[in-house]
Amino acid sequence: MKLFITGANGYIGGSVAHRLLADGHQIRGLVRRSDVAEQLAARGITPVLGTLDDSDVLAREARKADAVINAASSDHRAGISALLAALQDSGKALIHTSGSSVIGDDVRGDALSPHIFDEDTPFIVEDKKQARHALDNAILAASAHGVRSIVLCNTMIYGAGRGLHRDSVQIPPLVKQAQKTGVVHVVGQGINRWSNVHIDDVADLYALALKDAPAGAFYFVENGEASYAEIGQAIATRLGLGPVRSWTVEEASAVWGEGHARYSFGSNSRVRAKRARAELGWNPQHASVTRWIETEMPLD
Numbered sequence: 542m543k544l545f546i547t548g549a550n551g552y553i554g555g556s557v558a559h560r561l562l563a564d565g566h567q568i569r570g571l572v573r574r575s576d577v578a579e580q581l582a583a584r585g586i587t588p589v590l591g592t593l594d595d596s597d598v599l600a601r602e603a604r605k606a607d608a609v610i611n612a613a614s615s616d617h618r619a620g621i622s623a624l625l626a627a628l629q630d631s632g633k634a635l636i637h638t639s640g641s642s643v644i645g646d647d648v649r650g651d652a653l654s655p656h657i658f659d660e661d662t663p664f665i666v667e668d669k670k671q672a673r674h675a676l677d678n679a680i681l682a683a684s685a686h687g688v689r690s691i692v693l694c695n696t697m698i699y700g701a702g703r704g705l706h707r708d709s710v711q712i713p714p715l716v717k718q719a720q721k722t723g724v725v726h727v728v729g730q731g732i733n734r735w736s737n738v739h740i741d742d743v744a745d746l747y748a749l750a751l752k753d754a755p756a757g758a759f760y761f762v763e764n765g766e767a768s769y770a771e772i773g774q775a776i777a778t779r780l781g782l783g784p785v786r787s788w789t790v791e792e793a794s795a796v797w798g799e800g801h802a803r804y805s806f807g808s809n810s811r812v813r814a815k816r817a818r819a820e821l822g823w824n825p826q827h828a829s830v831t832r833w834i835e836t837e838m839p840l841d
């Protein structure tokens with residue numbers, strides 16, 4: 542197939558592109574900088590210079606492609622609207638990359654949530670995440686207008702990326718901060734839990750969804766769960782550091798920004814990827830983020 546991928550040089554998009562190239566697809570990838578465009582071309586991806594604000598570029602590429610994957614942003618409404626408009630009545634797939642902070646709470650590391658969501662559970666969505674939830678729903682609704690629209694709602698992704706960005710957004714900042722200061726910090730007591738999934742299993746699911754997911758399908762993407770205290774302890778063990786220490790959300794915000802401190806590191810986001818396993822036969826191979834941290838995580 543001819544595919545157009547946004548975020549093709551990023552962590553998720555680069556890894557998905559790597560997988561889909563290996564499957565024999567032709568890929569055109571949106572890229573913002575000409576030096577990065579050259580690096581993408583060297584990997585067999587045809588670069589398309591532009592951004593998610595260039596609706597004409599997005600529309601042209603979406604019309605030329607057999608299917609589109611947005612892995613540049615879970616939140617860029619204008620760019621995604623341009624892609625959906627161009628794909629209307631085409632029957633072609635648009636796979637959108639969402640994230641499970643959409644059902645994240647605001648416990649600041651000090652509570653374990655009893656809420657575990659799957660695709661059949663009504664969501665609880667904090668005010669700050671309403672826009673992402675509305676965008677996911679707008680994408681799914683495009684299935685009524687001739688788009689095979691699919692939302693993959695990823696949890697905390699770990700593992701070394703296969704594209705130009707090696708690092709994900711949650712564990713690497715904790716590791717870098719620990720390497721810099723000699724102390725691993727988590728928000729509050731770190732008893733909050735996040736579901737997680739390895740990037741290679743994520744890439745497998747994008748390939749399966751491209752092939753078989755029906756129009757209007759929403760999937761959580763998860764293969765395990767850990768608390769931040771457990772993740773922090775695994776980082777400390779790997780780096781040979783002492784006990785994990787607590788930060789208030791204000792202290793964490795000063796280092797990682799408030800959005801990250803509250804909705805990535807301080808929240809619960811617990812889901813089960815029931816539908817991808819049952820409907821697409823997804824069979825993830827990696828099961829333990831803490832074992833990956835202790836044995837495989839690249840350190841530099």
Ligand SMILES: NC(=O)c1ccc[n+]([C@@H]2O[C@H](COP(=O)([O-])OP(=O)(O)OC[C@H]3O[C@@H](n4cnc5c(N)ncnc54)[C@H](OP(=O)(O)O)[C@@H]3O)[C@@H](O)[C@H]2O)c1
Pocket residue numbers: 547548549550551552553554571572573574591592593594612613614615616617638639640641694695696697698699706709710711
């Ligand atoms: N990693 C995770 O665990 C995870 C889990 C769930 C959801 N998500 C969400 O998935 C999305 C991608 O995440 P990622 O981890 O792959 O991040 P990433 O490594 O930063 O990749 C994002 C890619 O998209 C490109 N991009 C961003 N904004 C763009 C724009 N306005 N126009 C054109 N290109 C743009 C970036 O280009 P540049 O290189 O030019 O910046 C980069 O190549 C994010 O919205 C993230 O919040 C991530």
